[in-house]
Amino acid sequence: MRDILNFLVERKEMKMTKIRGFELVSSYTNQDLLPKRETAHAAGYDLKVAERTVIAPGEIVLVPTGVKAYMQAGEVLYLYDRSSNPRKKGLVLINSVGVIDGDYYGNPGNEGHIFAQMKNITDQEVVLEVGERVVQAVFAPFLIADGDEADGVRTGGFGSTGH
Template sequence: MRQRGFELVSAYERSGIALPERKTACSAGYDLAAAVAEELPPGKLALIPTGLKAYMETDEFLGIHIRSSLAIKRGVSLANSQGIIDADYYNNPDNEGHIFIAVRNDSDSPVRIERGERIAQGIFYKYLTADHDTEPAGQRAGGFGSTGR
C-alpha cells in the first residue's frame, strides 16, 4: 500500500528527471531539483518547476524548505518562507499537482539555476487539528491558491 512518495507529472515523464532522494541515513529532507534552467535577476521572484508531484496520507503535508547552500552561498530564499503542499494538491485538475518552488533572488547579482540543480528539500509532516474541528465539505478544484483567496 502506497503511503507517501513522489511521481513525475505527465509532461515530464520522458525528461530524465530522477525522483527525489535523501542523501544520508539521517537526512529528513528529499532533495528537489529544478526541471529547467532559470536565470533569477536581482530582487525578482520565479516559480521553478520540479516536474514532480507528491502523494501522501490525508493527515500529512509536504513542507518545502530552501537548501541552505542556495540561501547562504547564493542569496536565494523561498518567496513564501516555507511552502506547504497539501495532500489534496496531488493530481488536482489544474496542474496535476505539479510542485513549483517559489524563489526570490535577494542578492545584487543574477543567479543562474541549472536544470537538475538541487534547490529545495521536501519533508513529509503529520499535522494535528483543533478540538471541535469539522472536516470541510469542499474539495480542491485547482492548483495555486485554490483553497481560498
C-alpha cells in the same frame, strides 16, 4: 466537473495502493528529477530544478520541480529552503515554508506539480540549471482542531485554496 470527479476517483484509488512518495508530472520524463535523500538520517528529500530558470535581481519566480507528491490523510509535505541557498546562490524560499496539502496531488489545475517560490536577493542574475537541488521536502503528520468540519474539495492548482 468531470475533472473534479476524475480527481476524486484518482485520490480514492491512490489511498488503496500508495503510502507516500513522489512521481513525475506527465510533462516530464527525466527520472533524475525524482527526489532523493542524500544520507540515511536526512529528513528531507532534495527537489531539483526541472527547467533552466533565470532569476533577475530582486525577482520572485516559481521554479518548476517536475514532480508531484502523494501522501495519506493526516499528512503534509513541507518545503524548506536549503541552508546553502542564501550564501551560495543568493536565493531564498520567499514563503519561508511551503505547504503541500495531500489534495494537491493530481488536482485538475496542474496535476499537483510542486513549484519552489524563490527570490533572488542579490544584485546579479541567478541561473538555475536542470538538476540543481533547489529546496528540501519533508513529509510530516498534522493535527486538526476540535470541531473542524472542513469538507471542501480542491478544484485548482498552485494557490487555489486562498484568496
